[in-house]
Amino acid sequence: MIDYIRDGAEIYRHSFATIREEADLAVLPDDVAGVAVRMIHTCGMTDLVDDLAYSLDFVEAGRRALEAGAPILCDANMIASGITRKRLPADNEVICTLSDDRVPRLAEQLNNTRSAAALELWRDRLPGSVVAIGNAPTALFRLLELINEGVGKPAAIIGVPVGFVGAVESKDLLITRGPAPYLAVRGRRGGSAMAVAAVNALATKEEIL
């Protein structure tokens, strides 16, 4: 037998305590700090705090929307897969349209990536939704375009696409424009797991379920 902690709840408690000890959470509003803890937990990096950007109404707006039954719109199947359903306050729908049969054709028509084209199928659901973009910068760019076109605004935007082409720029544009309450991670870092962590943190204040 190897010696390690085998109690799930104890692992969570220990992890969150370590994060609260090491991360510079004092610079964040309390409600954002709670979200940050989960995001740090999912990536193992306490310095994520340095790159967090957010509007002050993000947590309250996102939480209120979820409690009112808002759908969660995701740009990647991994995000939809990772959201803990039992944390959701209103059995909220979790939607990812990336694998919809219509998307490849929409991508051709729009001359854009499939990740961006998949947002065409969000139009009806977008107003008042919670958006979680953790993969494709083009999806975040496209979201900003749709909002600019006058498609109704989401209640809250989690904008944490990752990578080397467009990730920095799309998140900077989200932060500059701030078209709706938002949370973003500046720079190249991001990803599906961070998006999931932010949704799971919004969904309930309970840290351990």
Add this chain to the structure above:
Amino acid sequence: MIDYIRDGAEIYRHSFATIREEADLAVLPDDVAGVAVRMIHTCGMTDLVDDLAYSLDFVEAGRRALEAGAPILCDANMIASGITRKRLPADNEVICTLSDDRVPRLAEQLNNTRSAAALELWRDRLPGSVVAIGNAPTALFRLLELINEGVGKPAAIIGVPVGFVGAVESKDLLITRGPAPYLAVRGRRGGSAMAVAAVNALATKEEIL
């Protein structure tokens, strides 16, 4: 209209070129470098190279197993969800047993986390498989225990659990014991996306499909 690159293949090419330019891939064997590129792509961090640990036979063993039809055993549903099925050379099965109805009871019996208990349902499939652990350190600890008990060895182990309790220690133990060809990320970093990237890289040498 916002000005951004909208061509998926061009985004991939550009991303991989940036990674190859910035990351210190020269320290890695060629075949591991190919895997590293995808892992860096998925997390946005070129310094991941510094924390990579691997056995020299990892890529060849993993690739051979997948080509021969080995199943891929994952510790998290997000990993199973993220693996690109069309990259797989033999329509390989992708298995995550975490949500199996038997797991909560097994966890009680074993006095371990559900992530670790889920490996009880891997026993028959483990020999010759490709294992991808990207979430729970306890799953990696449990894998090492099972191998030690004499359950047949996997063909290759991707060991990239993430976090603050047991992640460092479980990966260090994998690296020290090296019970089968392995790839790991030392330290706290890791996650489902890195595990997915490593599987997708093993699955085919093609960078863009």
